[in-house]
Amino acid sequence: MNKTIFRSVLLACCIVMVFSLAVTLFFLNSYFINVEFENLRAQAELTARAIDEVGLSYFDTYDSSVYRITWVDSDGSVIYDTAADESTMENHLDRSEIVTALTAGHGQARRLSDTLSLETLYSAVRISDGSVVRLSVTQASVLRITLGMIPYMLIVLALALVLCMFISKRISARVINPLNNLDLDNPLENDTYEELSPLLVRIDNQNRQIAGQIDTIRTRQKEFDAITNNMREGMIILNSSDLVVSMNTSAMKLFGGSSSNIGRNILTLERSPQFTKAMEEVKQKGRSEYFFERNGFVNRLIANQIQDDNSHVLGTCILIVDETEKVLSEGMRKEFSANVSHELKTPLHSILASSELLMNNLVKEADKMQFISRIHNEAEHLVTLIEDIIRLSQLDETKEFPREEVSFQEVAGSVVEALEQNARERSVTIEKDVDNLRISGVQRLVYEIIYNLCDNAIRYNREGGHVRISVHRNADTVELKVADDGIGIPSEHLARIFERFYRVDTSHSRSTGGTGLGLSIVKHAAMVLGGQVEVDSREGLGTTFTVSFPADLLC
Amino acid sequence: MTRIKFTEQLSELNNELIQMGGLCESAIDTCVDALLNNDQSLAPVVSRREREIDEKESEITGLCMKMLLHQQPVASDLRQISAALKMVTDLERIGDQADDIGEMIVYTASHHLDEHSLIEKMGAATKKMVRDSIDAFVKQDIRLAQSVIKYDDVVDELFISIKKSIIEAIDKKTIDGEYASDILMIAKYFERIGDHAVNVAEWVEYSITGHHRKDEENA
Numbered sequence: 128m129n130k131t132i133f134r135s136v137l138l139a140c141c142i143v144m145v146f147s148l149a150v151t152l153f154f155l156n157s158y159f160i161n162v163e164f165e166n167l168r169a170q171a172e173l174t175a176r177a178i179d180e181v182g183l184s185y186f187d188t189y190d191s192s193v194y195r196i197t198w199v200d201s202d203g204s205v206i207y208d209t210a211a212d213e214s215t216m217e218n219h220l221d222r223s224e225i226v227t228a229l230t231a232g233h234g235q236a237r238r239l240s241d242t243l244s245l246e247t248l249y250s251a252v253r254i255s256d257g258s259v260v261r262l263s264v265t266q267a268s269v270l271r272i273t274l275g276m277i278p279y280m281l282i283v284l285a286l287a288l289v290l291c292m293f294i295s296k297r298i299s300a301r302v303i304n305p306l307n308n309l310d311l312d313n314p315l316e317n318d319t320y321e322e323l324s325p326l327l328v329r330i331d332n333q334n335r336q337i338a339g340q341i342d343t344i345r346t347r348q349k350e351f352d353a354i355t356n357n358m359r360e361g362m363i364i365l366n367s368s369d370l371v372v373s374m375n376t377s378a379m380k381l382f383g384g385s386s387s388n389i390g391r392n393i394l395t396l397e398r399s400p401q402f403t404k405a406m407e408e409v410k411q412k413g414r415s416e417y418f419f420e421r422n423g424f425v426n427r428l429i430a431n432q433i434q435d436d437n438s439h440v441l442g443t444c445i446l447i448v449d450e451t452e453k454v455l456s457e458g459m460r461k462e463f464s465a466n467v468s469h470e471l472k473t474p475l476h477s478i479l480a481s482s483e484l485l486m487n488n489l490v491k492e493a494d495k496m497q498f499i500s501r502i503h504n505e506a507e508h509l510v511t512l513i514e515d516i517i518r519l520s521q522l523d524e525t526k527e528f529p530r531e532e533v534s535f536q537e538v539a540g541s542v543v544e545a546l547e548q549n550a551r552e553r554s555v556t557i558e559k560d561v562d563n564l565r566i567s568g569v570q571r572l573v574y575e576i577i578y579n580l581c582d583n584a585i586r587y588n589r590e591g592g593h594v595r596i597s598v599h600r601n602a603d604t605v606e607l608k609v610a611d612d613g614i615g616i617p618s619e620h621l622a623r624i625f626e627r628f629y630r631v632d633t634s635h636s637r638s639t640g641g642t643g644l645g646l647s648i649v650k651h652a653a654m655v656l657g658g659q660v661e662v663d664s665r666e667g668l669g670t671t672f673t674v675s676f677p678a679d680l681l682c
Numbered sequence: 683m684t685r686i687k688f689t690e691q692l693s694e695l696n697n698e699l700i701q702m703g704g705l706c707e708s709a710i711d712t713c714v715d716a717l718l719n720n721d722q723s724l725a726p727v728v729s730r731r732e733r734e735i736d737e738k739e740s741e742i743t744g745l746c747m748k749m750l751l752h753q754q755p756v757a758s759d760l761r762q763i764s765a766a767l768k769m770v771t772d773l774e775r776i777g778d779q780a781d782d783i784g785e786m787i788v789y790t791a792s793h794h795l796d797e798h799s800l801i802e803k804m805g806a807a808t809k810k811m812v813r814d815s816i817d818a819f820v821k822q823d824i825r826l827a828q829s830v831i832k833y834d835d836v837v838d839e840l841f842i843s844i845k846k847s848i849i850e851a852i853d854k855k856t857i858d859g860e861y862a863s864d865i866l867m868i869a870k871y872f873e874r875i876g877d878h879a880v881n882v883a884e885w886v887e888y889s890i891t892g893h894h895r896k897d898e899e900n901a
Binding site: 369392394395398399400401402403 | 820821
């Protein structure tokens, strides 16, 4: 800016200087030449008159230092010259001033010397005898004067240079200052040069565009945050140098980080060897995955490289998925199938062994009946077991059961009827205290619940024990209770008794003929009906199972 | 240009130190797990970690030397690098002690750990100290570093009570001699790990403030 101004100002200075010099020289020169001519003419006329009167003898006294006088005859031959030998001089009839003087009585001319540095003025006057007297004077030419002025001009130029520098500095400062003080946030409110308004209008437009774009980006960021923060999965995004760009709340909770980790290296958040290895693997293979346990949850960490279209690495995306349930249910499934095969195998082995003995006639006639009844009992047990499994899988598979009106009194009555024989065999008394309540439910499932609870209560009882079935209405629930005063369940087993095939005492259960599935069925059936099962038991004193249904199921 | 490279190297140093800290934590976590669950199969895991820690140590030392020679750092940069050099030594020792404990599991596994609860407490306490000292480094948290230094008293007291209970057991002749000495040594290793964690915390403090406790105590 400063330089440009300086250059233009200097250029303007120089141009003005040259032109003004030229004009001045031109005018002064022509003026002085005119004056000189007039002088010369006056002198020429005086000389002419003198020569006219005294003839050649005039020259005897003439001092030739100022003017050169040439006397030319009318035929052009030189009669006398004060500066040269007239005999060597050529005919002067071709000189314009002589020609004019011969015809008009006076003529003048001006001629530059060969070097251009000198010029000569001539003034010729005709005298009475027809010859011409010419006076000439030689002086420095305009060019010479100009050349002589150059040193002074250089001094002036140097002055101009300094002045230009000063001025350009001032000007640029004065021009720039308001520009620097422009309020670019509100460009239209500036009070500055008019010439700037197109720029300011454009800036204003761009400002608005930028603000709009920032707004869009911010909204998107908010949406992104809202989405990721509501994710149960942890998500972390890293840039190409492993700095955290974004991290959702789940990830923060899992790794114990805070927003201060954003912008810092991921290692400040998690530094386990497993993790650093995974990060290295991502860099090499583009993907890494591993399971880890934290705070009692099993998590799967998946790290993926993010690449753009030109397969240029932009960063890494880390996803942490809670797999606890999956791992647990996988374990439970494995255990279940192992249990099922075990439970099915045991009676079959017994049947096989007994039947083989019978087949090979290795059994005494008297014992045959005993073996046959063992085969029968085991087969019966197998059937019960398979029925239980089928029931359970039905419960697992069926999502919706058609609802009907179920009367607790009726169901409890048929359960007692079905189990009376069993109870009598073990000398257990069944008591009923069932209110006349009806709920909207599934008859078969309510039956399963009461049947299995009572069956257990009888099975795990002692001689002369009691089982009491009661159904009452509470404030907002209907409570079905099956209580016994039998052997009870040790407290350490209470949490697990609803698991499939779980048994408190395996040897005892087998002898009593249970399948280990009863309570699973109860829990499942209650869940399907919308109820909850609770258990309260003291070892040696008895057990109470409470199934509570919400009161709004009541009909 | 050189400064950019130096900054890169400094952050690399930082990351390497954090990784080394992670390895130490994992080593001590594994060895406490192994000890409490009588799980001999974890002993090789601990010794593998110990080797990894050793590798990291020489890697970090090399990096520090390179930076010292090529960049000739001054002021806080120099402090950071010299603190790193000291810290890796302590971290490496933590790895060694964890490995030592891992080796002892083979001998103690056959016994039911009577001093279980005390050793468990001690293991948990040293684990916490190591974790906190590395956290203090990661977060450059001077208060956390100071809390680690204070927490050493807890570990020291636990060591004393383990020693007392072993002496009592020996008096009553209820403890096997070899087992008693093993347990005492394990407790001593834990106590040493605690001391190294304190050293790490002190160096963290030094790298932040420029003052080291030992200097002030001597002054």
